[in-house]
Each structure stands twice: as C-alpha cells, then as structure tokens.
Amino acid sequence: MMMKILKILGSTFFLAMATMTSAVADEASEENSDTRTSELFLVVYQDPSCGCCGKWVKHMRDNGFTVKSVLESNMNARKQSLGIPPKLRSCHTAVIDDYVIEGHVPAADVKRLLNERPEGDGLAVPGMPLGSPGMEYGERRQAYDVLLFDAAGDTAVFKHHPATP
Template sequence: MKRTVRPLVAGALLALLATSAWAEQPVVEMYQDPNCGCCGAWADHLEAEGFTVERHKTREMRAIKIEQGLTPELASCHTAVVDGYVIEGHVPAADIHRLLEERPDVAGLSVPGMPHGSPGMETGRVDDYRVLGWHRDDRTPEIFSEYTH
C-alpha cells in the first residue's frame, strides 16, 4: 500500500521542523588550547543540544581572542564563532540558541573566567555567573542572561 502525505500536513510538518530543535543549526567553529579538557566538555554540551562543533586545537589563543575583538575582561579559555557571532567561554547552548533566534546587534556572548557549574565546568561546585553581550565599537558588556543557584 502506497502512503501519501497531504500537502497541508506536509507543510505543517515542514514548518514544525524549521522551528524545532530538529532544525539544522549553523556549525560552531571552536578554538582551544590542545591541553584544555573543559573545552571539549563544553563542545560535548553543544553537540548534545543539536549543534555541530568543529574543534580546532591551537597554541595561538591570544591571537585568536585579539582577532575576534575580545578584551581581557571578556576572556575565558576557548573561543568559538557561529554564524558571525563570537562565543567566548562556557556559554550555555540555550543562550546560543536564543542569540541565533533573536539576532541582537551584538558581536557575541561571553562567560568570563571559568565559573563552576557552567557547561563544561561541572565540578560539583556551582557558582553564580552571567552571560554577557558586547558590541565591537563599544566593548562595554551588557547582561544577556544570569544563572544563580
């Protein structure tokens, strides 16, 4: 027996797929020091949330951060680029999904330092932390989201 999908049902299914977690996400290009373990754990977190992560190991992290417009106040261990946005440090996948959905006028998102309890830093201790957004011409950060425990 041949099965057909009616156009209305097919259209609704395509719309659902386009707006769901099943929709294809842009590739995350992640740069990390070859000796860093938490960077890989963060990439695993993103992959579990539907992202494809291309991992690049390099000893030139300072140069990459400068090239991406990151100040020392915004810096963390790894730097990523996704769909034109810079992602610095242990930014949760939910915030990256929100960034890509809302498309705010920011250069990127950062979780400065390496707060315990952030994705990739699950050490048993949980710190409060903020996800910051910044603009390339004015690097004064603004709060994008906060995590308190």
Template sequence: MMKVFSALLLAFLVTACGDDGPPEPQATEAAPAAAEATKTASTDKVLEVYKSPTCGCCGAWVDHMKENGYQVVVHEQQNLQSIKEKAGILPGQGSCHTAFIDGYAIEGHVPAADVDRLLAERPDARGLTVPGMPVGSPGMEMGDRVDAYDVLLFDEDGTAVFSHYPGTE
C-alpha cells in the same frame, strides 16, 4: 579566602589550557565545508571552536554543544590571543576557548540555550561571553556546585547581561 582560591583556580586552569607560543591553526579537513555551511545555512548550527589541545573543560563544552544539536569543527592551537583579538574580546571578558557561528563570537562556557537564543534574536552585537570559568557552567561541572554567573552580550562598546544563572550557594 574563597575569592583568593577562585582566582588561583582560574589562573591555574587558564595556564593548564595552554597559552604559549605563536598561533598554529590546525583545522580539521571539515573546516572549509563547515565555513561554507556557516555562510549559507545558519540553521545547520556549525560552530568553529578554537581551543588548546590539552584543555579538558573546553572539550567538555564542545560535547555540551554537540549534545544540543551543534555541528562542531575544532581547531587546536596553543596560543589563542590572536583568535580572541579577532573576536573582539574585551580585557577581562575572556575565557579558555573561543568559537564562531553565523557571524557571532562565543567566548567561554556559554550554555547552548543562550547560543540558540542569540541566533534566534540576532541582536546587533559581536557575540556572547562567560568571563572566566565559573563552576557549574557547561564544561565546568563539579558535582552539585553551581556558582552564580552571567552570560554577557558584547560589542566594541562594552557588555550587557544576556542571561543570569543564580547558582546554588
């Protein structure tokens, strides 16, 4: 019963985040400067985030990243499929928003500490993903509840566990 509820909740949240119509990137005026900063200084921690304009949990994740020292440039658009394809997100590994930093893709509710570690270790990979929208991950807080979830390191060949969060249940 809980798995059915979780699947329905995920479907509702993804639908609420928006995924219709052709991509319409609407970068802020800071985007060209942010892109240049990303190329020249990874220590500036400039994160380019693509999200639906109506997704509250995406906005909460952006706040989490800002609170952890990231400069965030948000691009709002309804359909994120082309962005996810550009990032190389594998089927079943997606979430509601996609970000890019220093040559890596960050998919979904990845904790800032894992992005910090990724940038410090610089593994040969496309990026990190937290598939779905696990309760208790950054931006998906719901009281004291924290579901177990994995942060996955991914490339074109598949995924490997980068970090594990055991949850509270």
C-alpha cells in the same frame, strides 16, 4: 562582523558551511528554534591542553550543534583577532554564524542569541565559573552572567544563571 570573521578564518570550508547554514537558518520557522539552530555550524578554537574545552564541545554537540574543533596554540592572538576584549576572555572561543562565543556559554543561551539576533558581536562568560557547561562539579554552581558584548567592549547581561548550594 561576519566579513571580519571570514577574513580572519580565511577558510573556503568555513565559507561554504556558513553559506549553507545561513540558508538553512533563513528557511527555518521562527517557531521551531531547535530546527533553526541545530543545523548551524560552530567552530571552536581551543588550547590542546585544556580539558574543560572538550567538555564544553560535548555540551554543545549534546544540544544539537555541529562542532568543528580547532586546536590553537596561541589563543590570545585568536581572541584578539576576533575582537574579544581582555576582560571578557575565558579558555575557548567559538564562532557561529556572525557571532563570537567566548567561554562557557550554555547551549540554550547560544540558541536564544541565534533566534533573537540582538545587536552585538557575541556572548561571553568571563573566567571559568564553577557549574557552567564544561566546568561541572556535582550539583554545585556559582552564580554567573552570560554577557552580550560589542566591538567597543560594552556589555549587557544577556542571561543570569543563579548559584546552587
């Protein structure tokens, strides 16, 4: 999966950052998850006209991630090239280490993914559920699931986030 992402991105800068952050992650202690994930580099592809994407980027930065935002005019092509099944798509797409993060996935779930390293291509929150990071509206939140997905499009619930009244 990592080679596919690197080939698609084709960026020497990304390769250098991935190598650097991978070394940091390998050296970090399993007990200190904040240190391990805070040094990782997240590339976010977003439509220039989408406001919630910027809010999600802020959420990730506020939770210790280094983020590079890339404005993308053809998000469907980017999602297809990264292997995100249409039924799992949302507005923005991110790449971190050897995983793809689709949509409004909370930072805590990304940190857990990076610490546990389950088999799969990434995490997705399909659509744009109210109350997910970047889609906040007061204290209200719809119930939603963060899904672990693979190249075949198979999914498993990685984390359930319950609704609030």
